[in-house]
Amino acid sequence: MPAAFPLRALRAEIVHFLADPAERGADALQHFADGLLVLRDGRVAECGPAADLLATLPADTPVEDLRGRMILPGFVDTHVHYAQTDIIASHGEQLLAWLEKYTFPAERRFADPAHAAEVAGFFCDELLRNGTTTAMAFATVHPASVDALFEAAQARRMRLIAGKVLMDRNCPDFLRDTAESGERESRALIERWHGRERLLYAVTPRFAPTSTPAQMDTAGRLFAEYPGLYLQSHVAENRGEVAWVAELHPEARSYLDVYERHGQLGPRSVYAHCIWLDDIDRARMAATGSAMSFCPTSNLFLGSGLFDLERAHALGVRVGLGTDVGGGTSFSMLATLNEAYKVLQLNGQNLSAERAFYLATLGGARSLYLDERIGSFAPGREADFIVLDPAATPLLERRLARAETLSERLFALMMLGDDRCIAETHVLGERRWVRSGKLKGHIQAK
Structure with missing residues (x-):
């Protein structure tokens, strides 16, 4: 007007x-x-x-x-991979094989800033077409991939949280950084983007198996150092992944405990999936103010397991919804709610329509500590x-x-x-x- x-x-x-x-x-x-x-x-x-x-x-x-x-x-998507837009609906793998077969080759292309910019523009338009106005997104290990995504969101005035992926082990050489280069590049991106208009930065260790203890320490220090900074990662998505983490970290009580030992739990830390957790883990997330992202379409598509919303709620954990494209199968939050209902039915739980739309709006905003800015018409x-x-x-x-x-x-x-x-x-x-x-x-x- x-x-x-x-x-x-x-x-x-x-x-x-x-x-x-x-x-x-x-x-x-x-x-x-x-x-x-x-x-x-x-x-x-x-x-x-x-x-x-x-x-x-x-x-x-x-x-x-x-x-x-x-x-x-507007809908709030608390976990999505913009760099996986082009591999959505790829057939036939579970998590660890999915990463090797589809994800890592796709993310390699984001070394090219022109490719990153083209995908970022499409990704942001696809979010808007599906009614999503705020998203927390993974980029790739390449700083240019973060610049491209923030530039696309800024041009559309969207609220977006994103960060450079940190990976210095157990990944292809063409996607591997180091603890030192990851910290240096992350700091430069934080200084350039965090708090600029509606954009916010998230320290982004992909998941515990792909970062050395030194890099995990670096991620925790960055998270603590900058006011209002976010941290995003994955935890307890797949049973094979959980077993792998136990081998890599015999000193830790649980997969989640690995992150806590490196200072990565707290307000504005968001962990995708959170399927294979126990109540001690859930209680630690609640006590530290950490949030879960419930990603039903990817959990079903990759055969990962069934999220337990009742236990998360009973123990006071913040929960939002994530499409998790490209393991997730739709950018649509309505389609995500459809699958969330079915996941909970299979887990002996019932998701009311009111609760579902709360999770997609104000619940997502609350999990991101943005409910004083978005998520309602107050x-x-x-x-x-x-x-x-x-x-x-x-x-x-x-x-x-x-x-x-x-x-x-x-x-x-x-x-x-x-x-x-x-x-x-x-x-x-x-x-x-x-x-x-x-x-x-x-x-x-x-």
Whole structure:
């Protein structure tokens, strides 16, 4: 909208979360069947019933009528590999073989800055097309791969957390750094990017087997040294991987303990998978403020195992959702919720629709310690949001016409929905993606 309008508003059905439904029940969710989202300078000014808020707006406030659609906060992907975009849907391996056969050869190409830039642009556009406005992503060992990803996200004004992968052992020579070069290159990237606009840096040891103790110490020191820095890695994804870590680190009580011994647990540390953990590990994650990224599509695709959400919740661990592309099979958070429901069913647990959408929005933001900035429509939050089309497919439209409650409708959206449901994606209040062939809605002054 023109800068002459200090306020603008969108009218639609609105759903967002104030807390975890597993803790606060119905009070965790705000639902406005006919709601108004009021924006000012890329942030949420107000959110509530249209009947109440329309009367309070200045007479010339532009109001976009999107009734018949649903507005939610943008999705938060807490674990994804941008460098694996081109190997998504590669057949037939489990984790360690997957790395050797597909991942390492694909990541070798990111030594070329032009290739990194092309993939980074596609990756960010694909996130937006699927309604994801914030992501925590792995680059490769090459500093240019990090520059390319941050440049692409910055151009789209996205909130992105990323970092250079650290690997100085048990990997191909063409992807191997050293403890010294990894630290030097990481420091330069931190100084260049961390805290620049909406970009944040994550120290990124790939996983314990591919970093020497010296490099793990370096990663822990970097994590502690810079205010607000993140750390991301993998833990306990695959039983063969867990056994390998036990051989490499006989001194450690568990796989997670390896990271703790090197100072890598704490607020803003995020570990993908967390399947083969015990309650001592989960309690350590909760006590240190570390977070888990639940990656259902990759856990099923790579045959890794079933995440235990109930135990994580019972012990107070922060949990977000990750697509984990390219072991994961979709950029769509709706498709990821579909598989999360099935993983938990197989594990004797039940995922409500409300809890699922919480995990994809405010829960993800909370796991990244960004819930004061994103993840809800509380006043002052950054205006990252999506517009869902309940009639995106004939089957979805037919099913929702027979749904009697919001819970039933949300559940149908996560089980039948995919990228086609994302009619629009807004970043800091600006449209960054609109589904072709779909009406944007009628804009008029209030």
